[in-house]
Amino acid sequence: MTKQCKVSLDPAVCEMVEKARSAKVETVWDRYQAMLPQCGFGETGLCCRHCLQGPCRIDPFGGEPKLGICGATADVIVARGLDRAIAAGAASHSGHARHLAHTLKLAAKGKARDYTIKDKAKLRSVAARLGIPTEGRNIAEIALDVAEAALADFHEKDTPVMWAATTVTKKRARLFEEKGLLPKGIDYEVSDIMHRTHYGVDADPVNLLLGGLRCGVADLAGCYMGTDMADILFGTPQPVVTEANMGVLKADAVNVAVHGHNPVLSEVIVAVAKEMEAEAKAAGASGINVVGICCTGNEVLMRHGIPACTHSVSQEMALVTGALDAMVVDYQCIMPSLATVAECMGTKLITTMEIAKIPGAIHIEFSEEKAGEKAREILRLAIETFTRRRGKPVDIPPYKTKVVAGFSVEAIVKALSKLNAEDPLKPLIDQIAAGNIRGVCLFAGCNNVKVPQDQNFTAIARRLLKENVLVLATGCGAGALMRHGFMDPANVGELCGEGLKAVLTAIGEANGLGGPLPPVLHVGSCVDTSRAVALAVAVADRLGVDTDQLPVVASAAEAVAEKAVSIGTYAVALGLPTHVGVMLPVLGGPLVTKVLTDKVKELTGGYFIVDLDPESAAEKLLAAIDERRAALGLSVPGGGRR
Amino acid sequence: MIRREIFVRYDRCVGCHSCELACAISHTAARDLFGAILGGEKAQKLLWVDQVGPVKAPAVCRHCEDAPCVAVCPTGAMHRREDGLNLVNLPQCIGCWMCALACPFGAVSRGDGKAIKCDRECLDEEGVPACVRACPTGALVFKTVEEFEADRRREGVTSLK
Numbered sequence: 001m002t003k004q005c006k007v008s009l010d011p012a013v014c015e016m017v018e019k020a021r022s023a024k025v026e027t028v029w030d031r032y033q034a035m036l037p038q039c040g041f042g043e044t045g046l047c048c049r050h051c052l053q054g055p056c057r058i059d060p061f062g063g064e065p066k067l068g069i070c071g072a073t074a075d076v077i078v079a080r081g082l083d084r085a086i087a088a089g090a091a092s093h094s095g096h097a098r099h100l101a102h103t104l105k106l107a108a109k110g111k112a113r114d115y116t117i118k119d120k121a122k123l124r125s126v127a128a129r130l131g132i133p134t135e136g137r138n139i140a141e142i143a144l145d146v147a148e149a150a151l152a153d154f155h156e157k158d159t160p161v162m163w164a165a166t167t168v169t170k171k172r173a174r175l176f177e178e179k180g181l182l183p184k185g186i187d188y189e190v191s192d193i194m195h196r197t198h199y200g201v202d203a204d205p206v207n208l209l210l211g212g213l214r215c216g217v218a219d220l221a222g223c224y225m226g227t228d229m230a231d232i233l234f235g236t237p238q239p240v241v242t243e244a245n246m247g248v249l250k251a252d253a254v255n256v257a258v259h260g261h262n263p264v265l266s267e268v269i270v271a272v273a274k275e276m277e278a279e280a281k282a283a284g285a286s287g288i289n290v291v292g293i294c295c296t297g298n299e300v301l302m303r304h305g306i307p308a309c310t311h312s313v314s315q316e317m318a319l320v321t322g323a324l325d326a327m328v329v330d331y332q333c334i335m336p337s338l339a340t341v342a343e344c345m346g347t348k349l350i351t352t353m354e355i356a357k358i359p360g361a362i363h364i365e366f367s368e369e370k371a372g373e374k375a376r377e378i379l380r381l382a383i384e385t386f387t388r389r390r391g392k393p394v395d396i397p398p399y400k401t402k403v404v405a406g407f408s409v410e411a412i413v414k415a416l417s418k419l420n421a422e423d424p425l426k427p428l429i430d431q432i433a434a435g436n437i438r439g440v441c442l443f444a445g446c447n448n449v450k451v452p453q454d455q456n457f458t459a460i461a462r463r464l465l466k467e468n469v470l471v472l473a474t475g476c477g478a479g480a481l482m483r484h485g486f487m488d489p490a491n492v493g494e495l496c497g498e499g500l501k502a503v504l505t506a507i508g509e510a511n512g513l514g515g516p517l518p519p520v521l522h523v524g525s526c527v528d529t530s531r532a533v534a535l536a537v538a539v540a541d542r543l544g545v546d547t548d549q550l551p552v553v554a555s556a557a558e559a560v561a562e563k564a565v566s567i568g569t570y571a572v573a574l575g576l577p578t579h580v581g582v583m584l585p586v587l588g589g590p591l592v593t594k595v596l597t598d599k600v601k602e603l604t605g606g607y608f609i610v611d612l613d614p615e616s617a618a619e620k621l622l623a624a625i626d627e628r629r630a631a632l633g634l635s636v637p638g639g640g641r642r
Numbered sequence: 643m644i645r646r647e648i649f650v651r652y653d654r655c656v657g658c659h660s661c662e663l664a665c666a667i668s669h670t671a672a673r674d675l676f677g678a679i680l681g682g683e684k685a686q687k688l689l690w691v692d693q694v695g696p697v698k699a700p701a702v703c704r705h706c707e708d709a710p711c712v713a714v715c716p717t718g719a720m721h722r723r724e725d726g727l728n729l730v731n732l733p734q735c736i737g738c739w740m741c742a743l744a745c746p747f748g749a750v751s752r753g754d755g756k757a758i759k760c761d762r763e764c765l766d767e768e769g770v771p772a773c774v775r776a777c778p779t780g781a782l783v784f785k786t787v788e789e790f791e792a793d794r795r796r797e798g799v800t801s802l803k
Contacts, residue, residue, distance in 0.1 A: 037776050040663040040675050057659060060675065061666060061685040587679050 003397075008314060008453035010483050012246040012397035016317035019395055025344050027316050028335065032449045044588030045078040051199040060588045070200060078589030079208035080197040082565070086212045086219065087193035089566025092332055093527055094154070094186045094222025096262050100229035101150035103264050103368050107233065108143035114268050114371040117143050118235040122410070126228045129166050143232070150225050154187040161186055163221035163228075167530070169537055171546040172574065176217060179603060180210065181573060183218035190215065205591050213604070216569025223567070224534075226527035230299065234267050237406040237524065238414075240305035244482040247400030248307035249323040253289035254280045254386040256379065257309055257318055260330035261525065263299035265352055265366050265375065266292075269328060270300050272375040276383070283383050284390055293318055294333050295475055295525035302406050302524050311479030312447035312560070316341045323394040326382035330366075331356040333446070333476075333561060348385050350378055402488040405522035407472075409534045412521070418510035425542045427507075432551065435635045436499030438468045439625030442532040442571075443477035443520075445556030445564040448582050454480040456557035456581040459614035460621070461486060465519055467622055467637070468497035472535075475526035477557065486520040495519045529567050533574065548575020548605025551628040553621045557581035557614065568608065572596075575605030577624035579617050584610060645726055648702050648774060649790045654781035655691070657698035662687040664776030668764035686753055688760045689773055700782060702773065703728065703749035703760035711741035711750060711759075720757065730757050 005014035007029045020027050041047040041057040048056045048068050056068035058077060068077060106112035117123055117139050123146060124134045132145045153161050161183040165173050176182040183189045193215050196202040202211065231237075249255050256273065258266040273288040280288045291309040292301050300306035309318045312333065318324055319341045326348045327338065339360030342349040349361040352374070357363055362381070366374050417424040431437045441464050447453045457480040461471055465486075473481050485491045492504055496519050504516035523531040532554075533547075540547050554571040556564045559582055571578040586592050596608045609624070611617040626636045663675070666685035670678040678685055689702035709728045711720045719734035720741050730741075735756040742750040742757065750759050764772040774784040783790065 037660070037664065037778075039658065039660055039778070040667070041659070043675060044679065060663070060679055061683070063685075063687075583676055587676055 006452060009455055009458060010245070010310075010314065010399075010453055012399040012483075013310065013314045013317050013453060015395070015397040016246070016314075016320040020317070020320045023320075023344070025320060025341055026337070027341075028313055028337065028449050031337070041588075043583065043585060045081045045585035046074055046588035048072065048077040048080070050080060050197060058588060072203060073205070075205035075589040075591040076203050076208065078586050078592045079205040079212070080202075082584070082586055082592065083193045083197050083208055083212040083215065085562040085565045086215045086569050087190045088562040089564070090186065090215050090219035090222055091190045092561075092563050093219055093226060093566065094190075096332070096527060097222045097226035097229060098151065098154060099262055099264060100226060100233065101147050104143055104229055104233055105147035105151070106368050108140045108147055110140070112368040112371065115233055115368065117232060119231050122228070122231045122236050126232065130162050146232070150229065153185065153221060153225065155185040156188045157185065160184060161218060161221045163225045164217050167220070167224050167533065167537065168574065169540050169546050175546075175604070176573075181214045181217055181604075183214055183221065186218045186222055189218035205589065206595060209592065209595055209600075213569060213573050213600070216566055217573050219566035220530065220533065220570035220573070223527040223570075224530035227524065227530045230263050230527075231408070234263055234299075235303055236410045237302035237408040238411045239404060240302070240406040242301055242305040242307050242403050242405065243400045244308040244403045244479070244487075245400045246310055246318060246321055246397045248289075248291050248309060249321055249394075249396045250286065250289045251323060251394050251396060252286045254283070254285045254287070254379075254382050255289050255291065255324045256382045257291050257293050257324050257327045258296045258300060258306075259293035259315065259327055260296040260334055260356075261294065261299075261332045261527070262330045263296065263303070264368065265328070265330055265371065266296045266300050267303070268371040268375040269378065270304050270306060272372055273379060276376065276379050279380070280383050280386070283387050285383070285386050288379065288382070293327070294479070295527070296330060298475065298478060298522075298525040298528070301403070302408070302522065302528075305406075307400075308403070308479060308482060311483070312476035313449050313453050314447070319345045319347050321394055321396050322346065322389075322392075323396050325385040325389060326350055326378065328352060328378055329356070329361075332563070334358070346385070346389060348381055350381065352378075401483060401485045402490070403482045403522070404487055404489055404518045405478075405482070407521040407523050409523075409531050409538065412535065413538075415507050415511050415517070419507065425539055429539060429542060431499075431503045433634055435637070436468060436503050437470045438499070438622075438637065439551030439553065439629065440470045440472065440536070441621060441625075442523075442529065442552070442554045443471065443473040443481065443557065444475050444526060444529050444554065444567055446476045446558060446560035447480060448558045448560045450582055451558045453558075454484060456614040456617070457481055458484050458486070460555060460557055460579075460581075460618045461520060462495065463615070463618035464621065465495045465500065466497050468499040469622070469625065470500060470503075471520045472523050472532050473520050474522075474524050474529045474532065477555075478520075478522045478524075480558070481520045482522065487518040487522055489513070489516050489518045492516040492519050526563060526567065533570075536574070545632070546575065546605070549628060549632060551625040551632070551634070553577045553579065553624050555579035555581065555617070555621060557617070572600060572606035572608060573604050577607060577609055577621065579609040579611060579621055581612060581614065581617060583612065584608070644786055646769075646784050646786050647705070647790070648771060649783045649785060650700055650702075651781050651783065652697065652699050654779045655698045655700060656779055656781075657691055657693055658778065659691050660776040660778060661689060661700050661773035661782055662691055664772040665689050665764060668772035686751070686758065688751065688758065690748070700773070701747050701749060704747055705760070710744035710746065714740040714744040716740060727762055728759075729761055730759060732756050
């Protein structure tokens with residue numbers, strides 16, 4: 001019988017949770033229980049630690065104390081805290097992008113022989129978008145200019161952040177400029193948040209939120225740049241078939257999980273693993289089985305069909321199988337607890353980045369110049385660990401799902417061009433207009449320990465698909481949906497409404513797949529949320545409207561990371577109704593809450609929908625889609641506003 | 643009847659005010675932080691964390707067996723219930739604050755012109771008060787006098803080693 005449990009909807013996770021419990025291995029769910037009840041001041045955003053006179057806490061019910069020691073109101077404290085979360089998210093996405101820009105620069109100069117320009121067409125199109133000449137120039141010259149333009153986008157210069165100004169609709173770029181929302185530099189905006197939230201600077205909650213919104217737009221730039229750089233260096237994803245969940249581990253193979261976010265190392269590991277098959281076989285293994293966790297996993301899944309092991313909140317469970325020989329991590333969303341679990345299970349946890357070390361892990365510092373060498377060193381360690389594990393029992397939960405992924409915008413446009421070569425977006429627009437596609441929803445973000453894993457994602461997606469909403473997914477939202485069969489074309493019949501089913505089937509058949517596209521389109525890692533933006537912008541441009549008019553919504557149904565907060569912020573800046581399925585620490589600021597969920601609409605057209613109940617969240621997302629359809633003069637199921 | 647009391651291990655209080663917040667929430671209609679805020683409820687806490695010098699300490703009604711607040715109440719509003727809890731019968735309260743004057747712990751508060759105080763209308767499914775449940779450091783404990791004193795004795799013995 002399929003295993004069930006309270007903490008996750010994923011049976012593989014449930015099996016491993018039970019094993020962890022009997023083996024007395026502490027997990028994220030144990031630590032969450034030990035943390036309860038959580039502090040109400042923190043939950044409502046009413047705790048301020050920005051100066052040494054604090055900490056200050058404001059009464060969430062309007063009693064005393066009403067003001068911080070400096071006189072900051074509840075709204076000021078909440079807005080400052082939210083701004084800092086947005087800045088941290090923007091710093092992380094753009095840190096990832098900057099890293100890849102450096103790699104591109106090294107590759108262009110021939111200083112990193114393990115890297116090449118894999119997608120020259122993407123390089124040219126990015127260059128063209130930035131106004132960098134391409135005619136008659138060699139690839140290395142163009143690549144160097146693009147890399148330098150990327151690095152220049154981090155600081156203040158004569159132009160605004162190009163990865164923001166050129167990636168949104170012209171109308172939106174103008175709106176950003178008029179409203180002071182166009183970022184000057186990505187690092188500039190992060191730094192500006194740190195400045196304005198310092199003791200005794202910005203004490204106007206609305207002005208603080210505007211600063212946060214601009215930093216959110218800087219985060220879009222970081223994400224978009226990360227996607228562009230990765231596509232140029234490693235190739236733009238095209239449809240691939242693979243599998244997901246812990247059943248992809250193989251007892252007789254050297255199992256290596258790549259975990260974190262940046263493909264800069266994992267790409268090389270995937271390549272080197274193929275070269276080192278013989279070495280693994282000599283050690284008695286059937287081969288090297290590279291699997292992915294979180295967004296590093298999504299990156300190599302999208303480009304190489306590397307199977308996904310697990311995601312987000314269940315990362316420790318991959319170790320609990322006892323089948324992993326090495327877990328190689330780069331940065332972001334890597335739980336420090338992995339070191340302890342790895343030690344219990346005999347897995348080598350290998351940190352690779354200078355900014356992300358974990359006591360108890362082995363640190364093999366990565367550098368682009370020596371990427372291949374470092375990847376070989378890492379894989380040798382994994383093979384050596386395998387020789388010690390060989391023959392010992394492991395617990396690989398027998399669950400895996402089929403996944404069809406790789407839906408970059410380029411891949412989607414290519415698939416649509418089989419229906420209309422001259423105007424590939426027209427079939428999509430026609431289907432939206434006809435109502436066969438009611439709207440589009442992007443799922444992004446993480447799994448949060450406060451929600452039974454995957455519950456919100458699957459419940460909302462199930463409802464929306466039945467209502468003919470085209471669903472895209474990135475990051476661990478994509479991970480959640482793939483582990484439950486939402487990326488297996490065989491499930492279109494069961495999951496999708498009639499209109500959507502017909503569209504997915506028509507596109508699939510025109511592309512010679514002999515069946516439909518999968519119910520949910522995997523568009524990439526969390527930085528690749530930019531791909532959903534690119535698609536929305538392309539559709540808006542084709543229609544001559546702005547992104548806030550499209551029947552497009554977003555949902556971070558089980559968000560954890562500050563990066564999810566910054567992505568949500570740019571979704572709102574672009575004009576999208578954006579659902580968050582866990583409580584943001586803002587409820588202590590009544591004005592801030594009002595602005596985020598309502599008033600910001602007047603500025604950008606977008607707004608946050610905070611709803612912890614997946615059923616009512618799905619209703620609200622559908623209502624938002626219908627409101628936009630009605631405004632565009634399109635048919636609305638049921639005949640009008642509900 | 644075996645009665646558990648709210649005891650304080652003063653050395654453990656970090657002054658986080660979590661007990662106050664939990665107390666206030668448990669006395670709202672929503673009985674939930676987000677629900678109470680969204681419902682626009684006014685919440686009233688019935689215990690207080692104070693700091694004097696480096697010492698931080700929660701003060702909560704001791705539900706005294708021979709309670710001064712009950713003894714001095716001129717109308718009988720402040721009374722001792724059968725289960726041993728000292729409570730205010732609000733319609734009888736005239737707001738004279740004799741109880742506040744008499745309480746050695748400062749555990750009486752003013753709500754709508756009448757005396758209000760810890761009423762233990764906050765117990766969870768295990769019968770534990772909200773303030774005790776919320777305390778992250780174990781400064782507040784809910785035990786019988788016998789249990790608490792046994793702990794005390796053991797601590798004393800341990801210190802002899």
